[in-house]
Amino acid sequence: MRQALARKGIDGVTLLALPAVFFVIALFIYPFLYGLFLSFAPKDGSTLGNYIKFFSDPFLYDTIWKTLLIALPVTIINLAFSVPVALRVRLMVKPKLLTTILVIPITLGTVLVAEGMLNYFGPRGWLNRALLEFGLSDAPLHLIHNYWGVFLSLVITGFPFTFLLTLSYVTGIDPALEQAGAMLGARGWERFRFILVPLLLPGLMITFCLSFVQAFSVFPSAVLLGAPAGITRVISVAAYTAAFEEYDYSMASAIAMIMATVQVGIVAALLGVQSLLYRGPAGGGKG
């Protein structure tokens, strides 16, 4: 028996993975399933009560659009800026200082960035002062406690994240491939379009998915820098309110499930599009 198992690869060493597997099942899979069942057992006793309530109340279902309206543009902008910057940075001899500076906002987190933004982008902050002083604007720009506050905070913490992920994919491409293209007469744009893009596409899709999922679950900055009762009442705020202000855990679970479904849906749609565009090994080019 023991030998038969060992031939399949199960022995004492394999069992070392068990505590971790048990842990993830108990504290990740089980709560998710629990939440799923709880969401179908609302206070009023019906099965679909929470979901019917969510999709018939504009105050609730609008949160999906509001969140998408923030998360999609932010993700696209972050990715669009990350690619050219990463393509330059990979040519640098010592990129460590730059990557270290960029990792700071990720490490400090959204709460500290929010506090800094309240000072810096505020009506009397340094940015507006500089704009007025140099005559670039007649009146202070309103950059906090509205849509743009949340948008900027997601750029400040999201751009470094997207950039560092993109950089790891870009540096994985063998420079010889581009040199070969240049030798055969391909110019900068052509090399980008016909050599780099096809090799980068799978990596960029993964980067887009990860960045989008992060942006879609924005929470502290939507409360601190946005208008949490208005334009930036994102879906996580709705879930939080249901759980910890109305103590309706069933409804909160339903909203969390809807949030997960939208995230999975967008990611699946993107991966579906990708499989139409390109089939091949992910991230290759390192020969």
Place this chain on the structure above:
Amino acid sequence: MIRTQSVAGRLWVWAVWLLVGFFILNLLGLIATVVVNSFSTRWFTTWLPVGFTTKWYLSAWEEFQLPDIMMATFEVVGAVVLLSGLIGVPAAYAMARREFPGKKFVMLLFLLPMLVPPITFGIPLATVLYKAGLAGSAIGVILANLVPTVPFVILVMIPFIQQIDPRVEQAAKVFGAGTFRMFTNVLVPLLTPGILAALLLVLVRTIAMFELTFLTAGPSNQTLVVALYYAVFAAGVRAGQSVDAMAVIYMVTTLAWLLLALQFVNPTQIVTRAKRK
């Protein structure tokens, strides 16, 4: 490397660097305003405050009960680092060394908590912890924080373990070491740089982990970042400088550990897990 020669190409390069410069300028400005404001007596309509003082640090220290918060933070962070190492490293060893049926499924199981954002799984998790009576206690906070860190340790450690020649372990076995002794006397010393890197990254991530702690902590076990959130949230109740003094304390705590971690890891690893060098 190919260098750009055309005028348009050079302009493009300049535009890219200008953009990076503009981003970094704003980023540093944003951090600097917090630091400057925390030392200011009054700061309204000028570039710099009227005068400088350190009194806000003293008032923040007392107002926010920072000694308690610091203790709670280090209790949670210390336990998370220790436990994620103890659960994660052996699991990473099994994943790196054995091929078994269902391995792909187990790998997916470890990837999911890192891919799903904390706020999404945090709400059902907090619900379960509340039903179990663990939320609001240090144990609840620690358990919640372990959910993303255990898989993180596993994923960081797998390539480190794969680098070690399996013959080293076989040699240990030949000389009569059991699995446990082989682990403590052979593997752990060889893996120390990897374990150190993984645990330092866990430490930095846990200090800054807002969502999970926020959803599960009670008033007595708030960590620094959650206390900072409440301070910013209730801004106006206290002087802005006092809130900023607390923000600076949080920033110094996090950045000190980040600098230490960067001695052992590449900055890109904080986002992309470990890649084999």
